[in-house]
Amino acid sequence: MNHVIEMLNIRKEFPGVVANDNITLQVREGEIHAILGENGAGKSTLMSILFGLYHADEGVIKVRGKEVHIKDPNDANDLGIGMVHQHFQLVHNFTVTENIILGKEGGFVLKRKEASKRIAELSARYGLNINPDMIIEDITVGMQQRVEILKMLYRDADILIFDEPTAVLTPQEIDELMQIMRNLIKEGKSVILITHKLAEIKAVADRCTIIRRGKFIDVVDVASTGVNQMAAMMVGRPVSFKVEKKPAHIGRVILDIHDLTVLNSKKLPAVKELNLNVRSGEIVGIAGVDGNGQSELIEAITGLRPIVSGLVSLDGNDITNAPIRTRNEIGLGHIPEDRQRRGLVLTSAVYNNIAIKEYYHTPFSNHGLLNISYLQEYAQRVIEQFDVRSGEGIFSHAGKLSGGNQQKLIVGREIVANPQLLIAVQPTRGLDVGAIEYIHSQLVAHRDKGHAVLLVSFELDEIFNLSDRIAVMHSGKIMDVVLPNETDEAAVGLMMTGIATGGTAND
Amino acid sequence: MINRRRKVRQEGNTFLMAVSAVVLGLVAGALLMALIGSNPFSGFYYLFRGGLMNIERVGNTMATATTLMLVGLSVAFAFKTGLFNIGASGQMLIGGLCATIVAHKVFLPRPLFLIVLIASGLIGGAIWGVIPGLLKARFNVHEVVATIMMNWIAYWSVYYFVPAYLKGPSLETESASILVTQSLRAPWLTKLFHGSYMNLGFFIAIACVILVKFILDKTTLGFGLKAVGFNRYCAEYAGIRVNRNVIISMMIAGALAGLAGLSFYTGYSRNMQIGVLPAQGFDGIAVALLGASNPLGVFFSALFFGVLQSGKGFMNAMTAVPPEIADTIIATIIYFTATSVLFGRMWDSIFKRFKKNPKEEQ
Numbered sequence: 022m023n024h025v026i027e028m029l030n031i032r033k034e035f036p037g038v039v040a041n042d043n044i045t046l047q048v049r050e051g052e053i054h055a056i057l058g059e060n061g062a063g064k065s066t067l068m069s070i071l072f073g074l075y076h077a078d079e080g081v082i083k084v085r086g087k088e089v090h091i092k093d094p095n096d097a098n099d100l101g102i103g104m105v106h107q108h109f110q111l112v113h114n115f116t117v118t119e120n121i122i123l124g125k126e127g128g129f130v131l132k133r134k135e136a137s138k139r140i141a142e143l144s145a146r147y148g149l150n151i152n153p154d155m156i157i158e159d160i161t162v163g164m165q166q167r168v169e170i171l172k173m174l175y176r177d178a179d180i181l182i183f184d185e186p187t188a189v190l191t192p193q194e195i196d197e198l199m200q201i202m203r204n205l206i207k208e209g210k211s212v213i214l215i216t217h218k219l220a221e222i223k224a225v226a227d228r229c230t231i232i233r234r235g236k237f238i239d240v241v242d243v244a245s246t247g248v249n250q251m252a253a254m255m256v257g258r259p260v261s262f263k264v265e266k267k268p269a270h271i272g273r274v275i276l277d278i279h280d281l282t283v284l285n286s287k288k289l290p291a292v293k294e295l296n297l298n299v300r301s302g303e304i305v306g307i308a309g310v311d312g313n314g315q316s317e318l319i320e321a322i323t324g325l326r327p328i329v330s331g332l333v334s335l336d337g338n339d340i341t342n343a344p345i346r347t348r349n350e351i352g353l354g355h356i357p358e359d360r361q362r363r364g365l366v367l368t369s370a371v372y373n374n375i376a377i378k379e380y381y382h383t384p385f386s387n388h389g390l391l392n393i394s395y396l397q398e399y400a401q402r403v404i405e406q407f408d409v410r411s412g413e414g415i416f417s418h419a420g421k422l423s424g425g426n427q428q429k430l431i432v433g434r435e436i437v438a439n440p441q442l443l444i445a446v447q448p449t450r451g452l453d454v455g456a457i458e459y460i461h462s463q464l465v466a467h468r469d470k471g472h473a474v475l476l477v478s479f480e481l482d483e484i485f486n487l488s489d490r491i492a493v494m495h496s497g498k499i500m501d502v503v504l505p506n507e508t509d510e511a512a513v514g515l516m517m518t519g520i521a522t523g524g525t526a527n528d
Numbered sequence: 529m530i531n532r533r534r535k536v537r538q539e540g541n542t543f544l545m546a547v548s549a550v551v552l553g554l555v556a557g558a559l560l561m562a563l564i565g566s567n568p569f570s571g572f573y574y575l576f577r578g579g580l581m582n583i584e585r586v587g588n589t590m591a592t593a594t595t596l597m598l599v600g601l602s603v604a605f606a607f608k609t610g611l612f613n614i615g616a617s618g619q620m621l622i623g624g625l626c627a628t629i630v631a632h633k634v635f636l637p638r639p640l641f642l643i644v645l646i647a648s649g650l651i652g653g654a655i656w657g658v659i660p661g662l663l664k665a666r667f668n669v670h671e672v673v674a675t676i677m678m679n680w681i682a683y684w685s686v687y688y689f690v691p692a693y694l695k696g697p698s699l700e701t702e703s704a705s706i707l708v709t710q711s712l713r714a715p716w717l718t719k720l721f722h723g724s725y726m727n728l729g730f731f732i733a734i735a736c737v738i739l740v741k742f743i744l745d746k747t748t749l750g751f752g753l754k755a756v757g758f759n760r761y762c763a764e765y766a767g768i769r770v771n772r773n774v775i776i777s778m779m780i781a782g783a784l785a786g787l788a789g790l791s792f793y794t795g796y797s798r799n800m801q802i803g804v805l806p807a808q809g810f811d812g813i814a815v816a817l818l819g820a821s822n823p824l825g826v827f828f829s830a831l832f833f834g835v836l837q838s839g840k841g842f843m844n845a846m847t848a849v850p851p852e853i854a855d856t857i858i859a860t861i862i863y864f865t866a867t868s869v870l871f872g873r874m875w876d877s878i879f880k881r882f883k884k885n886p887k888e889e890q
Contacts, residue, residue, distance in 0.1 A: 325765065346767030357765060366759045377755060377766040381748045389748050 024086070025050040025180055025211045026071065026102075031080035033066055037412025040066040041077070042235045048180070053202055053212040055226035055243070057219070057255050059453040061410065061423030063235040064215045068182050071213075072104045073097045084180075103173025104182040109165050111157045118153040121172050136175075143174045147204045163194035170201065181205060182213045187221060188451055199225045217255070217453035219248045231255055256455035264461045267469060269489045272301035275442050275473035276322070281331035283314075283321040291317035293497040294331065299442065304464065304474040305502075306488030308481060310517050314497035315477050316358060319446055322475075323355045324348050336441050349378055354440030356431055356448050358477075360424075364431045367420030371411060372400035374419045375434050407433030408459070425456040432460055436467055443467050446477045461487060481510050495519045542820050544875050546865065549818065550832065553861030560856060561849055571849040578842025579835035585842075587717075587724025591796045593834025595620075597733040598788035599812025600830050601740050602657075602781045604821040606671075608744060609777035610757035615660060615675025616785040617809025618682035619653040623786025624793030624800060625686055626652030631706040631794050632694055641710070646732065646790065653786015654779050656682060661778025665771035671778065679805060687802045694800070702801040712795035729791030734827075736784060741823035743780075753777050785809065811837075814858055817865050833858060 026048040033041040040063045048054040058064045069075045071082065073091040082089055084100045091097050097104075111120050118137045140153040149167045157165060166186060173181055183202075187195045202212055202225050214226060222229055222243060229246070231238040231254045238254050252260040276299040285291035291314040299305045309315055320326035322333055324345040333341050335351050343351075357363035365374050376396045379385050384395050400415045409430045411417035419427060428448070435443060445464060449457040464487060468474050478484050484491055485505050493500040493516040500516045558568035579589045599616045606613035613619075627649040634644055660674035696704035708715075712727040720726075744750040755763040756773040764770050792808065793800050815833055819825030840854035 323765075344767070344769070345764070346769075349767050355765070362759075362761050363765045364762065366755055366762050368758050369754070373751070373755075376751075377762065377768075380751045386748045386751075391746055391748060391751060393746070 023050045024048060025084070026213070027081075027083040027086075028067065028071060029081045029083070031067060031070060031077045031082075033063075033070060033075060033077050035412070037417075039235050041070070044080075044232055044235070044237045046230050047240070048211055048213055049228070050211055051206055051209060052227040053206060053214055053225055055214045055216060055222040055229040056232065057217065057222060057229050057251060058232040059217060059234075059255060059455050060425030060451070061234075062232050062255075064232065065184060067232070068104065068184060068213070068215055071097070072102060072182065098176055098178070101177060101179045102182065103176060103178030103180070105166065105169045105173065105184065105186055107184045107186075107188060109169055111165060111168060113156075113158040115157060116153065117151055117155050117157065117160075117168050117171070120157060120168060121153075121175050125176065140171055140175060143171055147174065147208065148201060161194075163190050163197065166190070166194075166198070167201070179209065180211045180213070182215070184215045185217075185451075186214070187216070187218060195221070219251055219454065222251070223248055233257055252454050255453070260454055260458055264465060264486045266465055266487075269304075269468070270302045270471070271489075272471060274298045275301050275336050276475065277332075277334045278322070279332040279334075281318070281321060281333060282329045283317045283326060284329055285314075285317050290329075291497050292321065295497065295499055297492055297499055297502075299473040299475050301441070301473050302468060302471050303489040304468050304476055304487050306476045306478065306484040306491045307494050308478070308484045308491050308513050308517060309494035311479050313494050313517075315446075315494055317497075318494075319355075319358070319444055319475075319477060323353065323444065349438075349440075352441030354435035354438055354443040356428075356435050356443070356445040358446040360427055360431055361420075365419040365427060368418055370416050371404065371409070371419055371422070371430065372397050372415040374430060375400040375403050375415075378434070378438065403433045403437050404430070406437070407463075409433060425452045428452060428460070429456060432463060436463055439470075440472065442473045442475065444475045444477075447479065448476070449478075449480075449483065481513060484513075485510060493517055542822070542825070546818055546820060546825065546829070548875075549861050549864035552864045553857050556860040557853055557857035560853055564849070566847055566849045571843060571847055571853065574846040574849075575839040575843040575854060576835060578839030578846075579837075580839070581842075582722070583720075584722040584724045585838065587721025587726035589831075589834045589838045590721075590730050591725040591727060591791075592838045593830045594727070594729040594733045595788045595792045595796060595808045596811055596815050596833050596837075597826060597830035598729075598736060598784055598791060599808050600815030600819060600826040601733075601736055601823060602653075602784035602788065603812050603816035604819060604823065604826050605740055605744075605784060606777055606781040607816060607821045608750075608757050609753045609773060610760065611661075611664075611671050611774065611777055611781070613657070613675055613778065613781045613785070614672055614813070615656070615678045615782075615809070616788065616812050617805045617807075618675065618679035619656040619782045619785035620789030620792065620806050620809050621679075621682040621686050622656040622789065623649040623653035624789030625682075625689060626786075627790040627794045628694060628703055628706065628800050631710040632704070635710075638709070642712075642728070645710075645712070645794065646787070649786045649790025649794075650783045651786070653789060654783035657782015657785065658775060658779040661775040661782075664778070665774045679809070683803075683805050686800060690800050690802050696799065701803065703799045705798045706794060708798070710794075711798050712791065713798075725796045727791070727795035729787075729795040732787055732791060733830075736787065737823045737827045740784070744823070749776070785812075788812070811858070814862050817862055 024047045028046040031041050031044045044067055046067065056064050066075060070077045073093045073096050082091060089100060118133060118140055121140055122136045137153040144151045149171060151164060151167050151171060186198060190198060205212055216222060226243045228240060229243050229251065230240045231251065233255060278295060278297045281292055281295045282290055283292040295318065307315055317326060321328050324343065328341050332339065335348065335353060338351050340348050340351065361367060376385055380391065384392060386392055397415055404415060407429045409426050411422050411426060419430065422430065432448065448460050464474055476487055488505055490502055491505055491513060492502045493513055495517060496519060561568040561571045578585065580586055602616050603613050627645055630645050630648040634641065636644060656678055660671045660678055663669040663674045664671050690703045691700055694703035696702060712729050714728055717726050744754065752768045753773050755768055756770050760770050788808065792806065811833065815826055815829045818829035836854045836858060840851040843849050844851040
């Protein structure tokens, strides 16, 4: 069988890190070839080299058997290589057609009609279901991704690279994307799928190249390889998908929310007279569709958003209007939803980020003077304990870390502070199985120490795996609080859409 | 496990970036001189000779640099908290006005008098800086708008106050000269530098360089200020009071610019002219940029700009090169500093090429 892409013995080095170390990738014509690896394993670097965004320090790239030098993305386009980036590159107030022909306008006069017709044809042929005249900001994220696919097809790409394409999609959109990939293969295209989600590989890929810490591990036939085996190769050790959990030892109420009302940024009520409590020794999971007031609820508890009415108390202290630092001192830990905006100072060193909540008191500082050597030793302990990997250890800027390592840094910082209430919002979004497993085990360990954990997640799997009680949130209210072993995902899913069912576990 | 080598190299790179910008700025100046038909070598010769040729001129250069250094620190300090203090001119004027009033009206034993004099400049500038800080924290008024307004309020206040209360015997447009004994001039310094403008302000500036570096690197105050400057959302999340830090930062920046006014109006010169918004307030932005907002960087870049500023007159007197060439060089250096990221990359790749074994770093 012919190889449409061959990347042989690729090496790429960044200051302090070898991102790709002698990696070989061979993609056959007409297959879906997955590249599996943890965050920071070097998948994106490898694809950026193929797409001409980076240049390999060593190694050879062959396209359809011919050795090529890809200097920039234009070269890659000319070779028929197209890429759907993780972050879409669309002009929001342009139509689908305008976005697709951008850069390929062809001549002085726009032939919008012709282009639009061709896009409609392509859309029909590959089952993309896109109206070329829609404005980008009016269509869903899933449709925007299909516009990106159309962009490549319009440019006659026949090797399509998908970089973590499902990270932003709903479960239904993921199924649709899988079908689209199959259609693409049927029409003679080749697909490279970069992901760390095993289920997707199992569902759609033919073969899979596994890389770990920048090194080539193996290339396997997906049909004959088990999920556990692939996960073990990716992480370098056996992985368990079930969270090991002892029965909960539930104690006193740590977080008590009474008739809480909070406004969103548009000054409309996002949380409406909500009641909820979390007790020591338990994990309470908030299940719900994104945008039903979860973010506002968490911001109100953590002090980032003012409370209109109601009461919030933490371990018996009224914190309704308390400053954030007071809440932290009483014992509030927060793994925020947006790790880069809220959770980290990206342009500052790792050790400063680890100390950012604690720097002002002893032993981090004394009478206003920082104890920098203590700061650094403390940070060193945290990154060793939580296996945060970075090019220059605690001196790396937080922004230079991979997403998974950034998250481990935040989780480490929050857990080491040993808060009575740990709030974890989407703690494993965008992470690979190894990191997910680790963070889950840390959350459970925190609960087993007798602390309270409040988990917000849009992944029902995660909610069911971790929670001792599940609070289902819809439209700013808790629909119901249920026990995970007395219900199932279908019932909770139904409540998430606002349809109430029986069964109450709130005291 | 914890090693500092990398940090040293990063700082070394910043230094090389600044030097590259200076060299390219000078080359551009040379090209300009050649273009207008002058000999660049003699132009530069007299430019640097003008700043450094004898003890007296060195003293004048240092006195010029004193003011630039303090304004540069002011701008750099605000930068670190993510604020752009374009109001150093106004803060200088008010600091200078307060100091001039003290110099005229307060008579105390010399050591005590100096403390009161310094405090007056510092407090005047701090008040002028803290107002935009409060406006920003309380009403979210952008500090660039507020500080520019404050510049003009200061300008017209001086316009009114000086003729009304501090007028000299003959001139309507400037204050009476203050006595040498009521200024920052010191007889031993004047003698040491052969009668130059050199004054005690230089030591104030050095003390401020050390103090600002200490605050930024070693104190919890500096940690909080920098956190707010780098990412105010994360600072807020971590429990740092963002608004309070904005106010403190503007107050300290204002105090530093106030001291610059003190050094200029009661040290370098001994009177205040009305109708002049001091250009040093804006030159200080250049000093801070070239110094990468680092106190030590500000120290060296202020000295360098001091040489250019005090040498340009001499260059003009001795050659046909107009003094504006020196200003052009400064402007060009700023352009090159602004694009310094490119130099950073250049030096990085040069280092890489010369590094014998790339695996050594691991």
